Amino acid sequence: MEEKLLVTAREIHGLYPHVHIWGFPIATYLFLGGLAAGILLFATIYYIKGKEDEMPFTVKIAPLFTFIFIMIGLLLLVYDLHHKLYVWQLFTTFRIESPMSWGAWTLVGVSIFSLLWPLSYIDDIEEYLHERGWKRLDWITKFIRTLEHKCKIFRFIVLFFRKHRKKFAYILLFLSIILGIYTGILLSAFNAHPLWNNSILGPLFLTSGVSTGSAFVMWLSNNKKERTRMSVIDMALIATELFFIIHMIMGMQAGPEAFQQAAHLFLGGEFTVIFWVFFVGFGLVLPFILEAMELKGFHIPPALPAILVLIGGFLFRMIMVYAGQMSEYPL
Amino acid sequence: MRYAMAIEVNKCVGCADCVVACQTENNVPHGYSRDWIVEIARGEYPDLYMHFESQRCNHCDDTPCVRTCPTGASHIIEGGIVKVTHDECIGCGACIEACPYDARYFHPEGYVDKCTFCDHRVADGLDPACVSVCPTTCMHFGDLDDPDSEISKLIRTRENYTLIPEAGTNPQIFYLK
Numbered sequence: 455m456e457e458k459l460l461v462t463a464r465e466i467h468g469l470y471p472h473v474h475i476w477g478f479p480i481a482t483y484l485f486l487g488g489l490a491a492g493i494l495l496f497a498t499i500y501y502i503k504g505k506e507d508e509m510p511f512t513v514k515i516a517p518l519f520t521f522i523f524i525m526i527g528l529l530l531l532v533y534d535l536h537h538k539l540y541v542w543q544l545f546t547t548f549r550i551e552s553p554m555s556w557g558a559w560t561l562v563g564v565s566i567f568s569l570l571w572p573l574s575y576i577d578d579i580e581e582y583l584h585e586r587g588w589k590r591l592d593w594i595t596k597f598i599r600t601l602e603h604k605c606k607i608f609r610f611i612v613l614f615f616r617k618h619r620k621k622f623a624y625i626l627l628f629l630s631i632i633l634g635i636y637t638g639i640l641l642s643a644f645n646a647h648p649l650w651n652n653s654i655l656g657p658l659f660l661t662s663g664v665s666t667g668s669a670f671v672m673w674l675s676n677n678k679k680e681r682t683r684m685s686v687i688d689m690a691l692i693a694t695e696l697f698f699i700i701h702m703i704m705g706m707q708a709g710p711e712a713f714q715q716a717a718h719l720f721l722g723g724e725f726t727v728i729f730w731v732f733f734v735g736f737g738l739v740l741p742f743i744l745e746a747m748e749l750k751g752f753h754i755p756p757a758l759p760a761i762l763v764l765i766g767g768f769l770f771r772m773i774m775v776y777a778g779q780m781s782e783y784p785l
Numbered sequence: 786m787r788y789a790m791a792i793e794v795n796k797c798v799g800c801a802d803c804v805v806a807c808q809t810e811n812n813v814p815h816g817y818s819r820d821w822i823v824e825i826a827r828g829e830y831p832d833l834y835m836h837f838e839s840q841r842c843n844h845c846d847d848t849p850c851v852r853t854c855p856t857g858a859s860h861i862i863e864g865g866i867v868k869v870t871h872d873e874c875i876g877c878g879a880c881i882e883a884c885p886y887d888a889r890y891f892h893p894e895g896y897v898d899k900c901t902f903c904d905h906r907v908a909d910g911l912d913p914a915c916v917s918v919c920p921t922t923c924m925h926f927g928d929l930d931d932p933d934s935e936i937s938k939l940i941r942t943r944e945n946y947t948l949i950p951e952a953g954t955n956p957q958i959f960y961l962k
Contacts, residue, residue, distance in 0.1 A: 455829060461822040461837070462804045466890045473887060475878040536876025537895035543856040543873050554855035554879050643853055645952055646885035710951065783885050783949045785823070785840075 458785065473646075473779050479530040481775040484637045485666070485768045486527040487561075488659060490520040491634030492667015494568060496684075498627035502620070509683070511675035515582045518572035519670070524565050553640040560632045567626045573598060574616040585676060634660040641778060649716035649781035650774070652705055658698040665691035666767035669741070673760030681756050685745045688763065692742045699734065716781040725777045733773060737766015787929040788864040788902055789957040790916070791939045792839055796923035799824060799837035803915035803924065807841075810903060810914035814893050819900040820915055839915070839924065842867060842888035842900035843948065843956030850880035850889065859897075864928070865957060866904050871896040885952040902926075929957070 460470075468475040493516045500506065506513040532541055545562070549555040572579060580595045602609045615622060638659025641650040665688055672684040706717035720729045741759035748754040799822050807813060807820050820841035827834045844867050851859045851867060858873035859880050869880075869889075874896035881889045881897065892898040903913035907926075911917065916924040927936035939945075940959050947956040 455827065457826045459824040459826075461799050461824050462801045462818060463816075464818050464821045466817055468881070469887050469890055473881060475881055475891070534877075535895075536878070536891045536897075537874050538876070540856075540872065540875045540896075543858070543875055547857050549855060549857055551852045552855045552879070554853065554877060558855060644879075644882045645849055646883055712951070779882070783952055785886065785948065 472782055474776075476534070476775055476779065478772070479534040481772040482768070483527040483530045483534075484640075484659070484771040484775070486523040486530075487557075487633055487637050488663025488767065488771075489666045489670060489764070490523045490527070490564070490568065491630045491637075491660070492664040493517060493520045493670060494564070494571075494626055494630035494667075495634065495664055496667060496671060497571070498623045498630065501623045502627065509677075509680050510578065511582070511677055511680055512671050512684070514575040514578040515572075516671050516674070517568055517575075518579060521565065521568040521572065524561065524568060528561065528565070553636050553643050556632065557636045557640060560629055560636060563629045564626070564633055567622060567629065570611070570615045570622070571626065573612050574619060576602075582676070631660070634663040637663065641774065644778075646783065647716075647778045647781050648706070648709075648712040648783070649719065650778040652702055652713075654698055654702045654705065655774075658695065658702060661691055661695045661698060662767050662770055665695060666764050669760040669763035669767075673757050673764075682749070685748060685756070685759070688759075689742055689745050692738050692763070696734070696738060712781075712783050719777045719781060725773055728769070729773055729777075733766050733769045736762055737769055738763075741766070786864040787957070788844065788866060788907065788926070789929045789936055789940075789959065790902075790913075791925045791936050791945065791959045791961055793923040793925075793961045794836040794838060795962070796921045797837040797839060798921055800920060802918045802920055803839050806914040806918040807900070807903075810906075811901070813898075817890060817892070817898070819888075819898070838948075838960060840886065840888075840948065841915070841958065842884075842902075843886055843954065843958045844900075844902060845957065846955035847953060849883040849885070849952075849954060853879040853883040855879060862904065864902075864904075864907070866902045866907075867899070868901055868904065869897050869899060885949050885954065886956075 464470065496512045497517045500509045501513045532538060535541060544558040548559060576595055576598055583591050583595065602612060635656045638656035642652060642655040645651045668684045668688040668691060672681050672688060675681050703717050703720060706713040719725045741762040744754050744759040801822050804818055804820050804822065808818060811819065813819055820839060823838045823840055825836055825838060844865055846865065848861065848867055851861060855877065856873050856875055858870045860868060860870065862868055876891060876895045876897065889897050889899045906913060912926045916926045925936050925939055927934040929937055931937060939961060944962045945959040947959060
């Protein structure tokens with residue numbers, strides 16, 4: 455038997471009994487970042503394939519939301535910093551080994567493009583708002599139009615973007631993949647936490663992010679064909695996610711003791727119920743079944759599986775952030 | 786130049802002088818500490834064995850904290866000492882998450898703080914505060930690159946271990962059995 459006791463007082467906030475410095479803001483940011491990455495990935499891919507009229511919501515409208523999501527995410531990130539006034543230090547350097555540095559620079563690119571993209575589709579956005587009956591949001595499009603009339607530089611930028619949209623689409627596609635994958639790699643880079651420290655976490659976060667993106671489109675699109683296509687894609691993504699999750703847990707179970715203990719958090723430990731019942735059950739399996747039933751002709755409101763997938767994606771990040779910090783090497 | 790520390794666990798009585806000396810020398814805020822004492826008890830009654838470990842930043846050779854820092858605030862100075870530049874630190878907590886030893890914490894002013902091996906004293910040819918006050922002289926500080934230094938000889942001749950070597954950090958605090 456071995457027992458270790460801390461003799462001198464060290465009840466520093468966020469360190470004992472285990473490191474806990476990241477919580478709700480970081481998990482929410484990881485969710486919003488993944489969701490934005492997913493939406494932009496579909497928008498750019500379908501645009502490049504020349505299907506903007508077949509998938510109008512995906513290509514033209516949905517990116518408008520990504521800008522909002524990314525701005526909320528950025529606010530949460532800055533809110534979570536402990537030395538906030540020095541945040542600009544992120545942009546005085548680029549550190550190739552630090553995923554957070556990659557993320558900071560990627561976010562700059564993504565926020566600029568995710569603003570320009572919807573600005574270049576302002577007519578379609580107006581039409582969508584009218585079709586949906588969201589006339590109260592008219593002020594957004596009106597404001598942008600006024601800006602376009604009054605400010606020459608603004609008009610020039612929007613026209614320039616519209617003209618070279620295809621080139622920008624490739625850049626944005628690349629950035630959105632980095633954004634989606636980096637949120638997972640961010641966590642897996644911490645070898646002090648065995649639960650995070652596995653190479654499947656990056657692909658798993660990307661898949662989950664893209665899945666929430668497809669669910670979001672499926673939920674808000676007003677085009678039946680688009681909804682069906684997204685629901686098929688989402689089913690494939692959910693299946694991939696399940697495969698990755700089982701793979702991740704198998705890998706940890708087959709690893710050294712610290713990794714087995716990490717897996718135990720989900721296999722009998724305190725995150726078992728929330729992980730398997732609420733995330734895997736209600737966030738992956740149930741929406742998969744609902745989407746399959748809808749394809750078979752049952753009438754299921756598309757919002758139901760979509761919202762389940764979105765809540766599942768958020769829960770997954772909360773679980774990974776909280777459980778990961780509890781998984782440590784025994785000192 | 787490669788600074789390191791060797792601590793004789795059987796000579797340590799857990800008095801915490803090193804902890805207090807560090808807090809005084811480095812103006813560590815009340816309630817915080819850059820080093821700490823762990824008591825380790827092994828065996829079953831009546832066959833019990835116990836020793837103390839004075840723990841702190843391991844000034845690792847392979848530093849996960851410096852690797853994950855997004856601004857370069859965490860860096861390595863001459864002699865392998867890991868330090869944080871306060872004005873470059875944004876307080877994101879990446880290094881705290883990256884450290885397997887929980888050696889880093891948020892200073893009340895927001896930046897991340899940790900053991901500096903008392904580099905201001907070392908530059909003057911002195912030992913770190915914790916080493917210099919140890920009443921049992923169980924702690925030794927010196928240059929591992931010099932084969933004739935006391936610490937090089939101790940690590941060469943005495944059985945020793947490091948903390949969580951499996952994390953792959955190559956720590957530079959050695960505990961002599």
